[in-house]
Amino acid sequence: MLLIFMGTSAVYAQSSSCISPLDFKQASFLENEAGLVWLGTGSTSEWEVAWGPQGISVQSMSNRVNVTQMWVILPGITPNNSTVAYVRSVCGSSHSNWVGPISIGGLPSCGAGHRLPAEFEVVCGPQSAHLQTPNGDEAIWWYGGVPLHYGPDYYTDTLFNDRTYWVTPATQNGVSQIVGPSIQSQIGGFANFNSGLAIEVMDTLVLDSVTLMADGAVDFQIQVWNLYGTQLVAESVELSFDQAGEERFELDLPLLPGQYRVKLDIQPGGGRLFRSVNDQNYPYVLPGLISIDSTTNGLNNRYYYLYDLAVSYICQTQPSSYHVEVGSQGVAGTNSSDTLCVMDSLYNLSEILLSAQVSQNGYWKDLSTGDSILSLDGKLYLPGQRLELHYIAPGSHGCSDTSYHHIYFKDCGIGWNEHAGDDLVLYPNPVQAEFRIDTESSEIESITLLSLEGRVISEFDEVNQAHDISNLPSGVYFVKVSGGTFTRVFKLKKL
Numbered sequence: 001m002l003l004i005f006m007g008t009s010a011v012y013a014q015s016s017s018c019i020s021p022l023d024f025k026q027a028s029f030l031e032n033e034a035g036l037v038w039l040g041t042g043s044t045s046e047w048e049v050a051w052g053p054q055g056i057s058v059q060s061m062s063n064r065v066n067v068t069q070m071w072v073i074l075p076g077i078t079p080n081n082s083t084v085a086y087v088r089s090v091c092g093s094s095h096s097n098w099v100g101p102i103s104i105g106g107l108p109s110c111g112a113g114h115r116l117p118a119e120f121e122v123v124c125g126p127q128s129a130h131l132q133t134p135n136g137d138e139a140i141w142w143y144g145g146v147p148l149h150y151g152p153d154y155y156t157d158t159l160f161n162d163r164t165y166w167v168t169p170a171t172q173n174g175v176s177q178i179v180g181p182s183i184q185s186q187i188g189g190f191a192n193f194n195s196g197l198a199i200e201v202m203d204t205l206v207l208d209s210v211t212l213m214a215d216g217a218v219d220f221q222i223q224v225w226n227l228y229g230t231q232l233v234a235e236s237v238e239l240s241f242d243q244a245g246e247e248r249f250e251l252d253l254p255l256l257p258g259q260y261r262v263k264l265d266i267q268p269g270g271g272r273l274f275r276s277v278n279d280q281n282y283p284y285v286l287p288g289l290i291s292i293d294s295t296t297n298g299l300n301n302r303y304y305y306l307y308d309l310a311v312s313y314i315c316q317t318q319p320s321s322y323h324v325e326v327g328s329q330g331v332a333g334t335n336s337s338d339t340l341c342v343m344d345s346l347y348n349l350s351e352i353l354l355s356a357q358v359s360q361n362g363y364w365k366d367l368s369t370g371d372s373i374l375s376l377d378g379k380l381y382l383p384g385q386r387l388e389l390h391y392i393a394p395g396s397h398g399c400s401d402t403s404y405h406h407i408y409f410k411d412c413g414i415g416w417n418e419h420a421g422d423d424l425v426l427y428p429n430p431v432q433a434e435f436r437i438d439t440e441s442s443e444i445e446s447i448t449l450l451s452l453e454g455r456v457i458s459e460f461d462e463v464n465q466a467h468d469i470s471n472l473p474s475g476v477y478f479v480k481v482s483g484g485t486f487t488r489v490f491k492l493k494k495l
Contacts, residue, residue, distance in 0.1 A: 018091035051085040077106035113317025124399035125329040142166040147254040208310040214241040216271025327397030333358035337406035362393035384487030430493040433470035450478040
């Protein structure tokens with residue numbers, strides 16, 4: 001799709017010594033500006049452009065400019081196509097006849113933009129971060145004064161140190177404009193994608209997308225370098241063809257005004273890349289947006305596009321910071337477990353856990369209750385009870401590491417299988433009046449209700465029915481379920 005205004009133009013009788021230009025048209029839209037192009041004829045090297053409101057003659061137009069290239073950017077152009085333009089060749093003291101008029105228009109002004117709030121994020125250890133703007137706002141992401149990406153989010157490289165990015169809210173002002181090949185001899189056939197050409201960006205824009213062809217499967221990236229090829233300014237994600245064909249790839253690469261070189265980083269062993277063979281005849285320059293110097297192709301003073309490239313003019317507002325803090329990761333140590341024999345005795349878990357393979361620079365915690373190991377010391381543990389203790393080794397900025405230590409309590413007088421009774425289910429929990437114990441295969445012999453201090457409150461003879469505790473005060477109790485080869489202890493909360 002070629003996005004241009006094609007106004008009606010006329011060429012009147014002229015002398016053979018000064019020939020009027022051809023193919024006069026608008027080729028680009030900028031903020032309250034219009035980019036016009038034409039084709040020079042003969043040996044002409046200077047042209048005059050006049051523009052003004054519709055309805056007045058070219059002789060009455062006071063807006064005039066002389067240029068030595070075959071394009072011009074006209075200022076003060078409103079978006080509503082109320083302006084017309086003419087062009088003529090300048091041949092020393094004489095002129096050709098005027099070509100025109102064509103109707104031209106610009107993009108609306110950007111207006112005052114909003115500012116995104118400053119953001120802060122922590123990355124634990126060397127890793128990449130996924131940064132996102134609030135509400136999915138479109139933005140340009142910056143680092144070190146260089147625009148990195150255009151879009152609502154950005155995936156960073158692996159971060160080893162703290163880093164502050166900058167986020168500039170940005171909206172596209174107008175539709176995407178496509179530039180592409182213009183040399184007739186190249187249209188309709190394969191032409192090698194000639195990377196490394198110099199480009200000049202005259203306004204802030206986004207490289208939206210590119211259409212390429214391949215003669216086989218190939219992986220590649222499109223890169224934008226500074227003019228001298230010493231600094232990578234922007235690059236696409238890895239792109240690929242699965243097979244020979246033509247495809248359009250999204251780029252979303254922002255560029256500031258300046259000079260750059262576009263390169264292809266092609267992985268070896270794959271197919272070759274070519275420009276699209278789309279047979280549209282594009283203008284050879286898109287004024288105010290982007291131009292590629294083709295002097296290396298023997299076409300001096302011409303601009304030549306070897307690929308179909310879509311660009312968008314964008315509006316920018318005030319930047320805000322997005323700080324990423326790289327926290328150091330704690331090292332907790334190795335997971336471990338213990339099986340302890342108990343006979344209604346108190347345990348000091350601090351002493352038992354000294355043998356656990358941990359880093360000794362953190363602290364123990366029962367994550368099921370939030371209790372620290374100090375509050376677990378000197379406590380009665382019953383056969384069948386299980387603890388999953390976590391050793392937490394803190395790092396900086398909350399970047400902790402965790403290992404676990406399982407403790408299984410068994411009855412000293414019973415052959416122990418730490419997985420026996422795993423199919424037992426106590427419900428409801430919390431309970432208001434009655435609870436039940438269900439099992440798929442375990443044979444239950446007794447159910448005992450105990451206080452947190454280990455005192456027996458009730459023993460239930462009927463194991464396959466509901467057990468009423470409605471007369472007990474609210475609180476936390478132990479329910480001990482025993483069988484021939486197992487004992488399980490549940491915590492039960494009474495409402």
